[in-house]
Amino acid sequence: MNKRQTSAQETRRKLVTAGLELIKEKGFDAINVEDITKKAGVAKGTFYTYFKRKEDIVLEISRVPFGEIAEELQKMEGLAITEKLSHYFHRFMECVESCGINVCRQWTRDVLDPNNVPDNKDGQKWKYDFEMLKGILEEAVSIGELKNDTPIELLTHIIISELYGMMTCWCMSDGKFEPLDWTDRFCKIQIDSIFKQYIRRINYADSKIK
Amino acid sequence: MNKRQTSAQETRRKLVTAGLELIKEKGFDAINVEDITKKAGVAKGTFYTYFKRKEDIVLEISRVPFGEIAEELQKMEGLAITEKLSHYFHRFMECVESCGINVCRQWTRDVLDPNNVPDNKDGQKWKYDFEMLKGILEEAVSIGELKNDTPIELLTHIIISELYGMMTCWCMSDGKFEPLDWTDRFCKIQIDSIFKQYIRRINYADSKIK
DNA sequence: TTGAGTCATTGACTTCTGGTCAACAATATA
């Protein structure tokens, strides 16, 4: 990587960091592009070298924490799908909590923005989540953990719906309840209920999920 | 009602109708206030006689259909709570479908907008839904259908989370699946699972919810 | 070493739109 590339990468990083801090603190709508660039120490126009729209920086913010979850799941090979999903739910809400309400609000608002049609089809946060979960289910079917007639697309939608429902509800209620408490008390029951009819594992009764 | 009041009511109605049509067709962000007022046949400034912010018209749109659901539920006195909720979920998604993706998108986006702090505390759509559901649960506890230690606030949050999760997911996937199909295949299982541990009814096993 | 080409950076500028407000006109009231 030459000097030019290093410097460009550094500029991008500064923008993302400045953006995250400002959105966390004041909320997406309350700040403008110039606030971000000022904090990052660059000119306004530079923002548009790295992002097409003001909104695009929000997706960037989710990339790191959610990338980590994906890695963790790959290391869980062999574990029951309910355990993987339980981990996913748990970590998802952990990220939600650490990113804060303002960032999460914007993730969901952005996903619902009809103008948000990135060139890259996977550019939307929820599509990334969707593909990741679908992969887990497909693997479970392929190793015989789930029945062959499991409606993968539908189940994936259901799980995404649970996750975004929790996140949305948490934001709506202004962070009234503890996301992790929520996950513990609720998600596991739901995961159990969603999969009961499709699961094959003999040792299911011994699963950690109750 | 005198002439002035009648005419004002009519102007408001024209604005809501025009707004609904335009949002349905083009989406909230793609239209501006002048588009709405032009279609309604009034001047731009008139909009702000009736609504504080452009966003406020979206809440107005949900008032009629969701008001109807509330009325229906009041007529269901005596029925099991699972049946009431099943009806609620069903009718909720019916409204979601009939209002269309663009309107639903905006409902959720609006609920997540930190600037959306109407004077009237119940001015936010989700708070209306919340109070309505909480009322149903409270009644169920008072008549002994649910145990006294039922965590009403938490369960209400969970149900709201299910509803908004479904709606959000439907919008995200661009209306890919049938909302009512979703309700039938999924919600009933979830309702069942959410309440299982709190329900008292002897005839629960005979409940229509399976 | 050099100089032509590349590309990140800049910030003034354009464009758009949400929201305001003072003047006006239609209606109510005494």
Place this chain on the structure above:
DNA sequence: TATATTGTTGACCAGAAGTCAATGACTCAA
């Protein structure tokens, strides 16, 4: 009929997103 009230109007303002031509630091091949 005169005065008060209140819905209506549209020019205007403010603010912010996004553009673009000029700049100059850096790259690389000769």
